[in-house]
Amino acid sequence: MSFLSLALAYAGFTALCLAMxxxxxxxxxxxxxxxxRRRALRIAGWLLLAASPVxxxxxxxxxxxxxxxxxxxxxxxxxLALLLPYAPRAAxxxxxxxxxxxxxxAVLRA
Amino acid sequence: xKEGFRQSMAWLHTWSGLLVGWVLFAVFLTGTxxxxxxxxxxxxxxxxxTPAPETPAEQAATAQALMDHMTRTAPRSPAWFIxxxxxxxxxxxxxxxxxxxxxxxxxxxxxxPRSGEPVAARGTRGGEFFxxxxxxxxxxxxxxxxxxxxFCAMFMLVAIVSGIVTHKRIFADFFTFRPGKxxxxxxxxxxxxxxxxxxYHLMITYTGLVTLMFMTMPWGGEAAxxxxxxxxNTEVFGTARPARPAGVPAPLVPVGPLLEQASRHWxxxxxxxxxxxxxxxxxxxxxxxxxxxxxxxxNPQIMVFSGATGALLSTAGDDSRPAAETRGVMxxxxxxxxxxxxxxxxxxxxxxxxxxxxxxxxVLWAVKTRQQAxxxxxxxxxxRLVEHLNVAAIAGLPVAMAxxxxxxxxxxxxxxxxxxxxxxxxxxxxxxxxxxxLLRRGRRAWVEQFAAxxxxxxxxxxxxxxxxxxxxxxxxxxxxxxxxxxxxxLLAIGLALAAIARIVARHRPGAAPRAKPGxxxxxxxxxxxxxxSQPARHGEPVAAE
Numbered sequence: 133m134s135f136l137s138l139a140l141a142y143a144g145f146t147a148l149c150l151a152m153x154x155x156x157x158x159x160x161x162x163x164x165x166x167x168x169r170r171r172a173l174r175i176a177g178w179l180l181l182a183a184s185p186v187x188x189x190x191x192x193x194x195x196x197x198x199x200x201x202x203x204x205x206x207x208x209x210x211x212l213a214l215l216l217p218y219a220p221r222a223a224x225x226x227x228x229x230x231x232x233x234x235x236x237x238a239v240l241r242a
Numbered sequence: 243x244k245e246g247f248r249q250s251m252a253w254l255h256t257w258s259g260l261l262v263g264w265v266l267f268a269v270f271l272t273g274t275x276x277x278x279x280x281x282x283x284x285x286x287x288x289x290x291x292t293p294a295p296e297t298p299a300e301q302a303a304t305a306q307a308l309m310d311h312m313t314r315t316a317p318r319s320p321a322w323f324i325x326x327x328x329x330x331x332x333x334x335x336x337x338x339x340x341x342x343x344x345x346x347x348x349x350x351x352x353x354x355p356r357s358g359e360p361v362a363a364r365g366t367r368g369g370e371f372f373x374x375x376x377x378x379x380x381x382x383x384x385x386x387x388x389x390x391x392x393f394c395a396m397f398m399l400v401a402i403v404s405g406i407v408t409h410k411r412i413f414a415d416f417f418t419f420r421p422g423k424x425x426x427x428x429x430x431x432x433x434x435x436x437x438x439x440x441x442y443h444l445m446i447t448y449t450g451l452v453t454l455m456f457m458t459m460p461w462g463g464e465a466a467x468x469x470x471x472x473x474x475n476t477e478v479f480g481t482a483r484p485a486r487p488a489g490v491p492a493p494l495v496p497v498g499p500l501l502e503q504a505s506r507h508w509x510x511x512x513x514x515x516x517x518x519x520x521x522x523x524x525x526x527x528x529x530x531x532x533x534x535x536x537x538x539x540x541n542p543q544i545m546v547f548s549g550a551t552g553a554l555l556s557t558a559g560d561d562s563r564p565a566a567e568t569r570g571v572m573x574x575x576x577x578x579x580x581x582x583x584x585x586x587x588x589x590x591x592x593x594x595x596x597x598x599x600x601x602x603x604x605v606l607w608a609v610k611t612r613q614q615a616x617x618x619x620x621x622x623x624x625x626r627l628v629e630h631l632n633v634a635a636i637a638g639l640p641v642a643m644a645x646x647x648x649x650x651x652x653x654x655x656x657x658x659x660x661x662x663x664x665x666x667x668x669x670x671x672x673x674x675x676x677x678x679x680l681l682r683r684g685r686r687a688w689v690e691q692f693a694a695x696x697x698x699x700x701x702x703x704x705x706x707x708x709x710x711x712x713x714x715x716x717x718x719x720x721x722x723x724x725x726x727x728x729x730x731x732l733l734a735i736g737l738a739l740a741a742i743a744r745i746v747a748r749h750r751p752g753a754a755p756r757a758k759p760g761x762x763x764x765x766x767x768x769x770x771x772x773x774x775s776q777p778a779r780h781g782e783p784v785a786a787e
Contacts, residue, residue, distance in 0.1 A: 134584055149417040195538055196585075199575065203588030206439045210595065213417045213434050 133191035133241070134200060137184050139234035141208035143227035144180030147173045149212065150224060158220040184208075187238065248408060255404040256607065260628070262394040262401075263604040264635035269391060270600055271639055273376035273446075274593030276369065277578060277586055280330040283368030285728050286650045287333070287352070288710040290363055294332035294355045298505065298512075301326070302498035305516065307358030308334050309497050316340070316349070317522050320487075324516040327355035328533065334358070365660035366650055371668075372643075377454065380665060385457065392454045398447045401603075405436060412437055425613060428606040435599035442592035443599065449576035452569060478566055479542060479558065490524040495552035497528065504530045504545050507557065511536050511543070524550050532559075538580045541570030601636045608632055630679045637691035638675025640739060644698030645671035647732075651709045685746060692743035700736025703729040 149155045150165075151173035157163040165173075188204060189197035215223035275282065284290065295304045305326060312322050319338040327334050334353040341347065354361050367374075374380070379387040406412070416437065419430045436443065456463060467474040472484060497516065504513055514533030520526040526549030531542045543559035562570060574580055578589045608629045615621045649667035653660055679687040706729060707713035717726040 145417070152414070152417070155417055195571075196580070199538070199581075200585055200588070202441045202445075203585060203592060206442060206592050206595065207588055209417070209438045210434070210591070213419050213438060216417060217419055217421050 133187040133238060134204060136187040136234040136238045137201060137204045138208050139227070139230040140180050140184035140187070141205055142212060143231045144177045144182075144184060145209045145212050146224055146227040147177030147180060149177075149216070151177065155216060155220075158216055159224045248410070251404040251407040255401055255408050258397045258404065259401040259600075259603050260607050262397040263600055263607075264631055265390070265394045266398055267597065267600045267604065267635050268639055269376050269394065270593065270597040272372040272643075274590060274597060275643070276373035276376055277590050277593065279369030279373050281369070281724070281728055282372065283331070283366075283370065284724070285706075286366045286368040286647070287361075287363040288706075288712050290333050290352075290361055291712075292332060292355050294327040294329050296329075298502070300356075301512065302501050304334070304355055304358065305497045305501060305513075307356070308336065308353055309494065309516070309518075311353060311358040311360075312336060312338065312518070313494065313521065318342075320520060322516075322518040322521060324518075326514055326516065326533075328514065328535065330535075333361065333363075364650070364655050365657075366664055367661050371646070371665055377450075380669070388454055388457055392451065392458050395447055395450050395454075399451065402436075402440075402443055402447060406440075409433060409437070425606070425609050428602055428609055432599060432602040432606050435595045435602060439592045439595035439599075442589070443596050445575055446593070446596065449572040452572040453576055455569075479544070485519060485525045485527060487520040487523040488525040491522055492524040492526070492550035494518070494521055494526060494528070494549045495547075500528060500530060500545075500547050500552060503554070504532075507545060507560075508532055508543060518549060521549065526550055527555065534574075534577075534579050536580070538574045539567060539570035540573035540577065540579075541566055604628070604632050604636065629684070633679045633687045633691060634672070634676040637688055637695065638672050638678075640695035640735070641675050641691060641698060642668045642672035644695060644702065647702055648698060648705065651705050685749075689743050689747045692739050692746060696736050696738075696740035696743055698736075699732050699739060702732040702736070 150159060151170045153163050153165060156165045184204065185197065185201040188201040191197065192200055212223055212226075215226075295301045305324075308324050308326070312319075312324065316322060316338040318341050320341060321339055323337040325331075325335045332355050334355060335350065336353055337348055337350050339347050340349050343349075352361050352363050353359065371380075377388060377391050378384050379390065382390075409415075415430070415433060419427075419434050421427050421430075423430075451458070463474050467477075501513055505511060511532050513530040514535070515531040517529040517531070518526065519529075528547045528549045530545045530547070532544075534540060534542070537543070539562070541559050541562045543557075545557045546555045547553065548555055578586060581589065608625060611625050611628070612621060615625050646664050646668040649664040653663055653667075657663055675691055678691065682690060703714055707715060712722075712725050714726055714729050716722075717729070
């Protein structure tokens, strides 16, 4: 379940980061982010981030789940920030790849 | 006003961080290692092979065997402390006071988790050393050392808060790391390590201060209890008040039924520690403390029984008052013993991020100050001193830690005070790392120390194979992931240090004439001086000038 949290957080951070010019340029080679894409990325990012604590808290309860989620946030965003300058496309793709995998795993386990 | 405030915070951040940076680096790294205290201890005592008891019946049998052993070996001791074996710590640690010895006369032994007999384990402090070192250092009066660490932690908190204020573009630079750009990269790395694990850094620093708060701020307790420590402990933590022995002999009751009663009371929880006072006396007490790996709060749940009759005398910790519970939760968060392997891994990662934050901060200071000094054409003693200490503190500590592991395997088993000598080995190696930059300047000192650390860590699994029978060749086929994982982890640390050494060695100073290798590992001070010297545009913390 916490893997699903991690995947949600990673995808959320990726979306938020692609909405920024500097990182949009790293991945898509174009500094300007089309306004509609920016809005879509921002909304998706915040929704994914808002959803990310849910699996942790469902699995582990409020106290423990919240602590776990804070750790998951760090574990999600650190690799993203460190990967971006070296392999921007892979960093951006990792979220969309990980998310369905994690969802599938969660469903299988439930 | 706004700019002025930020400037002054930048000044505060720079100097409060530099002042305590080296101590904090050591505290962070050894504290992070302390999350693996049981695993480190297990590795350092390869003689221990018996798995911990699992079922309640087995656990009760073990506890009884331990009590029997203590009755035989220390019947006259005023108190015994027994920590029961658990899955991560499959051995029993016992402490007792020897009334015949001078001073407080504490004695300690490691007992087998099944038979309760002493194990012929080599003399070692194991992971306990890193744990102790991270809040009370070594070779020092304990209260003084704890004051020093508390002082540094307080400055850490100051540095974190002033750092947040100083960092103008937390959100704009949230994901930004630009490698290979000299001073700019150090700043990015520092910010990334700090911001992305910020909840952890704030939590660990604040809760670290809370763990020592009764020492640093005793006045509330002193005033309310008029200096009566025992009354304070009884009321806050529910520990049994020391009772006077009655002078009438009475054997201890079997401990099994007490464990069962405690488990029922704690809804299936298990006892982690047994404390016995006045064993063999009619006024004896047996205190059971719930295992701290089962709850987030560190406020112990305690049950005190009469040792002579087995009657329940008192319980504590079941519903703590808010203030005590707040402290308990903070303490629990700090030590992170409640978490499963996953949470421990996350704490470990965040701890390493904290270590990197301190290290990059120290290096950043040196890189930046050398740049400014080079502009003036004179590099002062202060910069050289900081650079020197940076090498010894940052690259030297892994060398020292690895040396202790080597000493653990190579020191003769019958060496007197063997456990102390392992620790001397740690400090001798660290001392050599402190001298080494005198001979090898700048970048070369960094590379050589990182490479030494890489070799020492990377060869540990090999050394383990040559000196024990619990090496990778045995543990991997047997699927003993605990031991195999530790060896593989050591290898991974070795590879990581080797990678760092390689990066530092291969970095070529930029073409700019001011380039001075050696301010920091892999720094390229001359890379883009034009960009780096425009702080306002890039929103970097402005160095104190």
